[in-house]
Amino acid sequence: MSEKVVSNCRNVAIVGPYLSGKTSLLESLLFVTGAISRKGSIKDKNTVGDSSAEARDRQMSVEVSVANTEYEDINFTFLDCPGSVEFAQETYNALIGVDAAVVVCEPVCDRVLTLAPLFKFLDDWEIPHLVFINKMDRANNNFMDVLHALKAVSSRPLVPHQYPIGQGEDLIGFIDLVTEQAYHYHPGAPADPVPFPAELKEQEHAAREEMLEELANFDDHLLEELLEEIEPPQEEIVADLKMELGADLIVPVFLGVAEKDFGVRPLLQALLREAPEPDTIKERRGISLKGETPLAQVLKTLFTPQGGKLSLVRVWQGVLTDGATLNGVRAGGLYRITGQQQTSVQEAKAGEIVAIGRLEGIKTGDTLSTNSGQPESELPKAEQLTPVYALAVTAEKRNDEVKISTAFAKLIEEDPSLAWEQHGDTREVILWGQGDIHLQIALDRLRRKYNLPMVTHLPQVPYKETIRKPANSVHGRYKHQSGGHGQFGDVYLDIKPLSRGEGFNFQEKIVGGVVPRQYIPGVETGVREYLAHGPLGFPVVDVAVTLINGSYHTVDSSEQAFKQAARLAMQEGLPQCQPVLLEPITAIEISTPKDFTAKAMQLLTGRRGQVLGYEAKDGWKGWDKISAYLPQAEMRDFIIELRSLTMGVGFFDWKYDHLQEVPDKVAEKVVASNANGNGNSK
Numbered sequence: 147m148s149e150k151v152v153s154n155c156r157n158v159a160i161v162g163p164y165l166s167g168k169t170s171l172l173e174s175l176l177f178v179t180g181a182i183s184r185k186g187s188i189k190d191k192n193t194v195g196d197s198s199a200e201a202r203d204r205q206m207s208v209e210v211s212v213a214n215t216e217y218e219d220i221n222f223t224f225l226d227c228p229g230s231v232e233f234a235q236e237t238y239n240a241l242i243g244v245d246a247a248v249v250v251c252e253p254v255c256d257r258v259l260t261l262a263p264l265f266k267f268l269d270d271w272e273i274p275h276l277v278f279i280n281k282m283d284r285a286n287n288n289f290m291d292v293l294h295a296l297k298a299v300s301s302r303p304l305v306p307h308q309y310p311i312g313q314g315e316d317l318i319g320f321i322d323l324v325t326e327q328a329y330h331y332h333p334g335a336p337a338d339p340v341p342f343p344a345e346l347k348e349q350e351h352a353a354r355e356e357m358l359e360e361l362a363n364f365d366d367h368l369l370e371e372l373l374e375e376i377e378p379p380q381e382e383i384v385a386d387l388k389m390e391l392g393a394d395l396i397v398p399v400f401l402g403v404a405e406k407d408f409g410v411r412p413l414l415q416a417l418l419r420e421a422p423e424p425d426t427i428k429e430r431r432g433i434s435l436k437g438e439t440p441l442a443q444v445l446k447t448l449f450t451p452q453g454g455k456l457s458l459v460r461v462w463q464g465v466l467t468d469g470a471t472l473n474g475v476r477a478g479g480l481y482r483i484t485g486q487q488q489t490s491v492q493e494a495k496a497g498e499i500v501a502i503g504r505l506e507g508i509k510t511g512d513t514l515s516t517n518s519g520q521p522e523s524e525l526p527k528a529e530q531l532t533p534v535y536a537l538a539v540t541a542e543k544r545n546d547e548v549k550i551s552t553a554f555a556k557l558i559e560e561d562p563s564l565a566w567e568q569h570g571d572t573r574e575v576i577l578w579g580q581g582d583i584h585l586q587i588a589l590d591r592l593r594r595k596y597n598l599p600m601v602t603h604l605p606q607v608p609y610k611e612t613i614r615k616p617a618n619s620v621h622g623r624y625k626h627q628s629g630g631h632g633q634f635g636d637v638y639l640d641i642k643p644l645s646r647g648e649g650f651n652f653q654e655k656i657v658g659g660v661v662p663r664q665y666i667p668g669v670e671t672g673v674r675e676y677l678a679h680g681p682l683g684f685p686v687v688d689v690a691v692t693l694i695n696g697s698y699h700t701v702d703s704s705e706q707a708f709k710q711a712a713r714l715a716m717q718e719g720l721p722q723c724q725p726v727l728l729e730p731i732t733a734i735e736i737s738t739p740k741d742f743t744a745k746a747m748q749l750l751t752g753r754r755g756q757v758l759g760y761e762a763k764d765g766w767k768g769w770d771k772i773s774a775y776l777p778q779a780e781m782r783d784f785i786i787e788l789r790s791l792t793m794g795v796g797f798f799d800w801k802y803d804h805l806q807e808v809p810d811k812v813a814e815k816v817v818a819s820n821a822n823g824n825g826n827s828k
C-alpha cells in the first residue's frame with residue numbers, strides 16, 4: 147500500500163441546477179468561516195461568486211468562481227459552478243479537479259429531473275458528492291418525499307444525514323441522524339442543541355433506519371448489527387459515511403437555507419470529517435501517490451480585464467513553484483484566488499487549486515508537467531459538448547473585422563464550448579455555442595473585454611440546388627466587337643443530373659478541334675462560375691456538363707471568350723433542367739428522459755424530421771435515445787424547444803448527413819425570400 151499523506155486542503159465544487167442557491171451557499175460558507183465579514187446578496191450584486199459584469203447583469207453564474215477559506219486548519223477551495231445547462235462545459239471542466247462536490251437543489255419533487263445529467267457526470271467520474279437541499283424555508287414538499295424523488299434520478303443511493311424540524315416558513319432546526327441530537331437554527335449564529343422533539347420520533351426513526359440500511363449495504367459488520375438489533379456505535383456510522391462517500395458509493399443528504407446560513411455549518415463539518423482528502427481522488431485517477439514530479443491540470447482559462455491570461459489548475463502531484471517551466475512555458479505568477487482578488491503565492495502543493503499566469507498556448511483540460519516538452523501521459527479531460535445553437539455575427543464597426551480572429555480565439559480559450567467558423571458557401575461568420583444566453587454572454591464579453599461590439603442575425607441555411615432532367619446541346623455564343631480585337635467563343639453543352647452526392651463533373655467530347663484545346667479550360671471555368679449561383683440563387687451540385695461541340699475564330703477567340711460562351715450556354719440550359727432546391731439534412735441523436743420521448747418525437751416530426759427509431763440510452767437509467775434526420779433549417783432553435791419540453795435536460799448530438807430536395811411549398815418561400823435579399827432565414 148502506498149503511504150497516504152493527510153493533506154490540509156480540500157477542493158469542493160458547488161454544483162446544481164440553475165438558481166438553486168449555489169452562489170448564496172458559497173457566500174454563506176465564506177461568511178461562517180470568517181473569510182468575509184459581511185455577506186453580499188444576489189439582489190445587491192455584491193457576492194464573492196458571480197463577480198463578473200456578465201454574471202451580475204443577469205444575476206446568474208456564467209462561469210466558475212473560485213474562493214478560498216479556512217475552517218479548522220483546513221484550507222477549503224470552493225468552486226461555485228454555473229447551474230444553467232448552457233454553461234455545463236464550464237462546470238464539467240472544473241469538476242474533474244475537485245475532491246468532492248456539493249450538489250445544491252431545491253426541495254421540489256417535480257424538479258428533481260434537472261439533476262439527472264449532473265448526477266450522471268459525477269457518477270461517471272466517480273466524484274464523491276453530497277446533496278444540500280436548499281431553500282427549505284420555501285419547501286412545500288415533505289423532506290423525505292424530496293429525498294425519495296431524488297433517489298429516482300441518482301444511480302448512487304441517497305442517504306439522509308439530517309431530518310428537518312418544521313417545514314417551509316416554520317422550519318426551525320434539524321436532527322442529526324448520526325447522533326440523534328436536535329438543533330435549532332439561529333440567524334447569524336451556530337445552531338443550538340435542543341431536546342429531541344418527541345413528536346418527530348417516528349419520522350426521525352424511519353429516516354435513520356433508511357440511512358443505516360443504505361450504509362449497511364456496503365458494510366457487513368453494520369448489517370449484522372442491524373439484523374441483531376444492536377445499536378451501532380456512532381464512530382462506526384461516521385467511519386462508514388466517510389469510507390462510502392469517499393468511494394462514491396453513497397450520497398449523504400443535508401438540508402438548509404443558504405440565505406440565512408441555516409445548515410451551512412453542519413455541511414462544513416461533513417466536508418471536514420466525511421469528505422475525502424485529496425489523495426482519494428488522485429488515486430482514483432491513477433496518479434502515483436509517491437510521485438514528486440510536478441503534475442497539474444488546467445480546470446479553467448480566463449483573461450483578466452487587463453488582458454493577462456490565468457490558468458486555474460489543480461496540482462495533482464509534486465510542488466509547483468512560481469517561475470517553473472510547465473510544458474515548455476514559463477509560469478508568470480502563481481496565485482490563490484477568491485472572487486476577483488488574487489494573492490501571490492510562491493508555491494502550490496499537491497492537492498491545491500491555484501491560478502498560474504501567462505501559460506501561453508496551454509488550454510483548459512491540458513495536463514502540465516515540468517518535463518521539458520509535453521507530460522508523459524495526458525490526464526483524462528471532460529468530454530467536449532457538441533455546439534447546438536448558432537448565430538451569424540458581424541462586427542458593428544467595419545474596421546473591427548480584422549480583430550475577429552484574435553478576439554474569438556481568446557473567447558474560445560476561455561470557453562471551449564464555443565466555436566466559430568466562416569461558412570464556405572454563405573461566407574457568414576458563425577458563432578456556435580450551447581444556447582442563446584450562452585452566445586449573448588459571449589457577445590457581451592466580446593464587447594466588454596475585447597472592445598469588439600458585434601451585430602447578430604440568424605445564420606443562413608446553406609441551401610444548394612440541382613436539376614431533375616437533362617438538357618442536350620444547349621448553345622452559348624459570345625461575340626463582341628470592341629475596337630481592334632473582337633471576342634468570339636461558341637459552345638454546345640450537354641447538361642445532365644448526377645446522383646446525390648456526386649458533385650460536379652466536366653467532360654469534353656470535341657472532335658476535329660472545333661474548340662481548340664487551349665480554350666477548353668475556359669469553358670470549364672465558365673460552367674463552374676455559373677454553377678456557383680444557379681437559377682434559384684444557390685450553388686448547383688450533382689450536375690454533369692459535357693462540351694460536345696462549338697466553333698472558334700482564329701483571331702478573335704480566347705479562353706475568356708469561351709468562358710463567357712459557356713456561361714451563356716448554362717444560363718440558357720439550366721432553367722430547362724427543372725432546377726430544384728436542396729437542403730442540408732442533419733443526422734441527429736436526441737437524449738431525453740423516457741417521459742418526454744413521445745413529445746420529442748412530435749417535435750421532430752412537426753419540424754419535417756424523419757424519426758429513424760429510438761431505444762433505451764446506454765448507461766442512462768430511464769432515458770431514451772432517438773435517432774432521426776432533421777433539416778438543418780429546422781435545427782436552428784431546436785435546442786430551445788427541446789429543453790423547454792424536457793425540463794431543460796434533453797440534449798442532442800448532430801452532424802451533417804446529406805442533401806435532400808426541399809418540399810415545393812417550403813422551397814417557394816426560401817427562393818422568394820432569398821430573391822428579396824432577406825437571406826434565407828425562415
Ligand SMILES: Nc1nc2c(ncn2[C@@H]2O[C@H](COP(=O)(O)OP(=O)(O)OP(=O)(O)O)[C@@H](O)[C@H]2O)c(=O)[nH]1
Pocket residue numbers: 162163164165166167168169170171188189205206207208227228229230280281282283284402403404405406
Ligand atoms: N428563499 C430562499 N431563497 C434563496 C436561498 N438561497 C438562495 N436563494 C435565492 O435564490 C436565487 C438564486 O440564488 P443563487 O445563489 O444565485 O443561485 P445559483 O444556484 O448560484 O444560480 P446559478 O449559478 O445562476 O444557477 C436568489 O434570488 C437567491 O436570493 C434560500 O435558502 N432560501
